[in-house]
Amino acid sequence: MSLEYKINAPVSVDQFIELLNESTLGERRPVDDRECIAGMLVNGNLMVSAWIGEQLIGVARSMTDFHYACYLSDLAVHRSYQRKGVGKKLQSLTQAQLGPRCKLILVAAPAANAYYEHLGFTNNPRCWVLNRDQQISS
Structure with missing residues (x-):
């Protein structure tokens, strides 16, 4: 079967969890929290997917x-x-959906830094994270 790319095609919670687990990204995503995964799917506003059949x-x-x-x-x-x-094509198709001035921004796993640099991304060390259980300091 041939590989098909789709823009904003429906993806089920089970399909997404299975892919996360089969890609190693499941190690860093809440795959045991179906409600969270469902929210991730419903509230993202751009999803490019790759399919072989179903x-x-x-x-x-x-x-x-x-x-x-x-x-x-x-x-x-x-x-x-x-x-x-496949990953390169997914990123290229994502970028093709964006306006001419729109920046593509991501947070890479440490092992993936060389991958993104190879594609032309610029490393920016200014990412900050505030977990939900933490309070903003006064």
Whole structure:
């Protein structure tokens, strides 16, 4: 079967969890919290997916205003299809949905830094994270 890419195609919670687990991204995502995963799918506003038949083999899930900034929250490719250009194509198709001034922004796992640099991303060390259980200091 051939590989097909889709823009904003429906993805079920089970399909997404299976892909996260098969891509190693499941180690850093709440795959045991179906309600959270469902919210991630419903509230992202740009998702490019890769399919072989009915099997989801890749996804680039983003939050964007389409004009200035696009946060690529999840880039997952099934282990069996990694190093075959699927992730690169998902990112390229994501970027193609954005306006001409829109930046593609992501937070990479440490092991993936060289991958993104190779694609032309610029490293920016100014990312900050505030977990929900923490309070903003006065």
